Structure formats: C-alpha cells, structure tokens
Amino acid sequence: MDMEPLTFPEGFLWGTATAAHQVEGYCTNNDWWSFEQRPDAIWHGDRSGLACDWWHHAERDFALMASMGHNTHRLSLEWSRIEPSEGTFDPAAINRYREMLTALQKQCIKPMVTLFHFSLPSWLSAQGGWCNQSTVGRFRRFVGYTVEHLGDLVPLWCTVNEPNVYAALGHLFGEHAPGHRSLRSYFRVLKNLLQAHGEAYRLIHSLRQDAQVGLVKNVQIFEPLCAEDWASLRLANVLDHLFNSLTLSAVEDGKLRFPLTSGLPSYGPLLDSTDFVGLNYYGRLRTNLRPRNGSRLSVLQLTPGAEYSDSGRSGPYGEIYPEGLYRTLKRVARLGKPIFITENGLPDATDNQRPRFLLTYLAQVHRALQEGIDVRGYYHWSFIDNFEWAEGWGLRFGLVAVDETTQARTPRPSAELYSKIIRRNALTEDMVRAYAPEAMHQIFATTSPDLAQ
Numbered sequence: 485m486d487m488e489p490l491t492f493p494e495g496f497l498w499g500t501a502t503a504a505h506q507v508e509g510y511c512t513n514n515d516w517w518s519f520e521q522r523p524d525a526i527w528h529g530d531r532s533g534l535a536c537d538w539w540h541h542a543e544r545d546f547a548l549m550a551s552m553g554h555n556t557h558r559l560s561l562e563w564s565r566i567e568p569s570e571g572t573f574d575p576a577a578i579n580r581y582r583e584m585l586t587a588l589q590k591q592c593i594k595p596m597v598t599l600f601h602f603s604l605p606s607w608l609s610a611q612g613g614w615c616n617q618s619t620v621g622r623f624r625r626f627v628g629y630t631v632e633h634l635g636d637l638v639p640l641w642c643t644v645n646e647p648n649v650y651a652a653l654g655h656l657f658g659e660h661a662p663g664h665r666s667l668r669s670y671f672r673v674l675k676n677l678l679q680a681h682g683e684a685y686r687l688i689h690s691l692r693q694d695a696q697v698g699l700v701k702n703v704q705i706f707e708p709l710c711a712e713d714w715a716s717l718r719l720a721n722v723l724d725h726l727f728n729s730l731t732l733s734a735v736e737d738g739k740l741r742f743p744l745t746s747g748l749p750s751y752g753p754l755l756d757s758t759d760f761v762g763l764n765y766y767g768r769l770r771t772n773l774r775p776r777n778g779s780r781l782s783v784l785q786l787t788p789g790a791e792y793s794d795s796g797r798s799g800p801y802g803e804i805y806p807e808g809l810y811r812t813l814k815r816v817a818r819l820g821k822p823i824f825i826t827e828n829g830l831p832d833a834t835d836n837q838r839p840r841f842l843l844t845y846l847a848q849v850h851r852a853l854q855e856g857i858d859v860r861g862y863y864h865w866s867f868i869d870n871f872e873w874a875e876g877w878g879l880r881f882g883l884v885a886v887d888e889t890t891q892a893r894t895p896r897p898s899a900e901l902y903s904k905i906i907r908r909n910a911l912t913e914d915m916v917r918a919y920a921p922e923a924m925h926q927i928f929a930t931t932s933p934d935l936a937q
Contacts, residue, residue: 487928489910490850497594497861498906499556500549500883501827503601503645504565506870507542509535514564515609516602516873519661527797530876536868537891539580543587545868548884548893550591552903557593558826558863559584560601560645561634563608567626570607578633585637596640596824596863598700599627599684600677602650602660602873613662614673614680615655623680627687635692642762642826643684646702647677648727659874675744678734682753698760699735700826703728703812705768705805709785716771719783723771736819760860761816762826765809767802793830793837796875801831804841806926810848817857825849829865831872831879838883838898840920846911847927864902868893 505511511532520531538545549557565577588595600623604613613619631641644650653660655669681699688697706723708716730741738755769784786792792800809828816823828845832838846862853859869882877888883899886892901919905911916924 487913489908489912490847490927491910492850493853494909496909497556497824499554499558499593499861499863500867501558501863501865502560502867502870503598504560504562505532505603506872507536507868508539508562509533509537510539511562511564511603513568513606514562514603515606515613515661518606518609519663522663525663526874526876527878528876530871530878532871534888534891535871536886542584545893546587546591546593549593549867552899553906554593555906556596556861556863557588557867558596558598558642560598561630562603563600563626564603564605566630567605573629578630581634582637585634589637594640595638596642596826597634597638598642598645599630600643601645609662614676615669617676620676620680620683624683624687627684628691631688631691635695639694639696641688641695641697642700643681643697644677645700646764647674647681648731649702651677652727671743674730675740678731678740678744678754679751681735682751682757685757686753696759698758698762698824700762700764701731701816702764702766703815705808705811706771707768709770709772710774713772713774715773719773720771732816732819758819758821760822760824761819762824763812763816764827765812765825766828768805768808794832794879796831796879801879804830804837806844806848809845810852813849813852813857813859822858822860824860825862827863827865829881831881833880835896835898838896839901840923842898842902842905843911843916843920843927844923846905850911
C-alpha cells in the first residue's frame, strides 16, 4: 500500500549548525588555536588553519544553503575576534558579523546565534577561563556588547553550547582545550557556565524584549548493557544525574544541586531561564560493571552488535540509534518549553549511512510531533565538513564535502535528500525508496498500524 507522507508543521525550521572556530579560519587568538599546537592534541597532528574560510567567504556557503532550500542556520560568534584583549572590542569584527548575519537574512535564512561554543580568548584563558568565577561577569560584558550591536539581526540566541560536554572534555578528560584533568574543575566549570547562562538570559531580555533565548544541552543516554544488572543501572543513573539532570533541572527551578551547591543552593537568574531548549543528540552509552568470560572490564561502551558511524582516534564515533532522538525529545519536553534540535548528525565520509540516518531520525522527530511535543526546528550537524575539534579533519560530518586544501565544495547525496525533505516539508515514500529502501518499515511503522504489526 502507498505510505502517507510524514508531514511536518507549517513554518518548521530546517537548517544546519556550525561553530566559529571550526569554519571561520585562523582564529589565532583563542585557547583552541594554542591547544592545537600541542603534540598529539589533535588526531593526525591536524590544524584548523584556514578551516572553511568563512571569515572571508561565508556568503558563498550561505548562497549554497539557500539553493538547497534551507530556511535557518545556527552559527556561533568568536569571542576572541570581538574582544581581542580584555575590555577592548573590535568594531571591524562586529561589522563582519553584521555582514554575515545580513547575508543570511537576505537569503531568507533565519539566524540562530550561539554566544559561547567552546573557544575562549587567549587573554581570558590565561586568567583561568571558566575555572575562574570572574569569567561569568566577563561573559556578561561580552554578551551585552554583542547583543547591543547585533540584536536587531538575531531572533534566536543560544547562550552556551553543551556546558556538560565542554566541562567534561576540557576539564575532566583533557581531550579538548584547555586540557585539564580534574573532577573538581568539572563541577566548578559547569557551575560557572550555568551561572553565565542565567546572567546572559536576563541581560539579553533586558536589551531585546523580542529575543528568544535558550541553552543548548547535549543529552546523552546512559543505560545498562543488561537491564537486570542493578550495579550497572545505578551507575547509569549517577552518570545521568551528573551529565544531564544537573543542567536541565537548574534552568527550570534555579537550583544548583549537589555537587554544584558549594554554599550556593540556588541562583536567581537561573530560575525559568530558557525560552526554548536547544537539544543536541548524538547517541547513547551502555554501562557495564559485569565483565563476562574473562573479558576486560569496560565501564562505558557502545551496544554490542549495533551499527556505528565512522571511527575517530578512539574508535567508532557513536551508535546509530534513531529512537534515542525520540527518547531525548520526550525527556526535555518535560520542561514545558519549545524545542529546537540544535545538533544531530554523524561522521560518514562515504555518505553511505547519512541518507538513511536523516530519514530514520527525522521519522522519530515526526513521531514526537504526533504525540504533541513542541519541536520547532531541526539543525543538522553540519552543513559542511569542518575542523572537528580534537578529531581534526579525520571525521566528516558535512552534507557538503570540503577539501580543506583547495576549499572545493562537493554536495553529497545526503545534501540532495535533505533539500527534498525541506522543500516537501515531509518524508515521502519516494524519498525512502530512492535513498534508503531498506528502512521503509522502520520509517513508516510508527504511523502505519499495518506495518507495525
């Protein structure tokens, strides 16, 4: 039988996401540029270098987005360009961002702007960065200047990108800048980032009453490999609390729960401090405290036998698990706020998984919408291959391939599929048959009782 299209709401936002350091090129005045120079810090010894040359030629990619039907794009601002030294702001940098945002508007692409996406000015990093509580005030100053000069062009603001990921990778595991390895630093940084979000939320609204402001949260699913293993279940719950719940609850009720308290059980600006939730979802991890058959204990692992995306320096990037997006949407929906999926994607250099990925994950978004969850838009990570932090150029997330040496762009088949989805505002049987016929049942079973049987 013919399958009914899975149609999305009128006005749904379709686009992609990027971060300044990963695409602009030669961000030489921040902590990430310094981190890249350390031996073995970046896979294969890569450097960001020119990146995707957006600082000079972003408009070329904006035009390409528009030709593919995209109606929104999420980008970040590089703090070190706007405030190159403490208290000194660069008019030329803010004017360049005005040019970029204006170019997006002219292409009928709605900008969503992130104020902090992992990179800090070198002068601020030298003062301790987010380990230093005074950075909260310095961030507030930066936000105030930026919103005063760009606020008329930006309807959607993200204060902080993935505070939990930034704190974990940069301050607990040492895999990202600044390369710290300290549990104490993890909690200090997370608390300061949450306070900074609350301060920025209030300030933006005082400057732009029409602005919509949200926090971007990576929600990682933790669950035991064996459901009957109570110890692994307990570990999953503890990790979920530390990585997910601490942040999600704080922006709802303003409370900084243990172990973030440190004499500050609540923080006024955090109370109800998000107009929308920015959800980043990439996968799940399985907890396992019961090694079997003499195998080595692996406390956190991927699901055995599952399908994975491309591998990075430490193995497969992640499990392909579409239902996880539906599960995380249901979870953050409890906050009672509109949701934007601000990042979702996979590294797939050959593009042999990404078309099916798009169709199956978006089917789960449609499933959530059918259940009344208020999802307003989807931002695929990413539009273009870029400098993927500590993985360098080794992981390819783009709908559009880039040769970082020649800067040549080559749209992948998934870019064409995404364009078709956007123009139809729906997933159709023809799309599935053309790009991922093996996923027909998986995609339509959630809405077709006959297929679900």
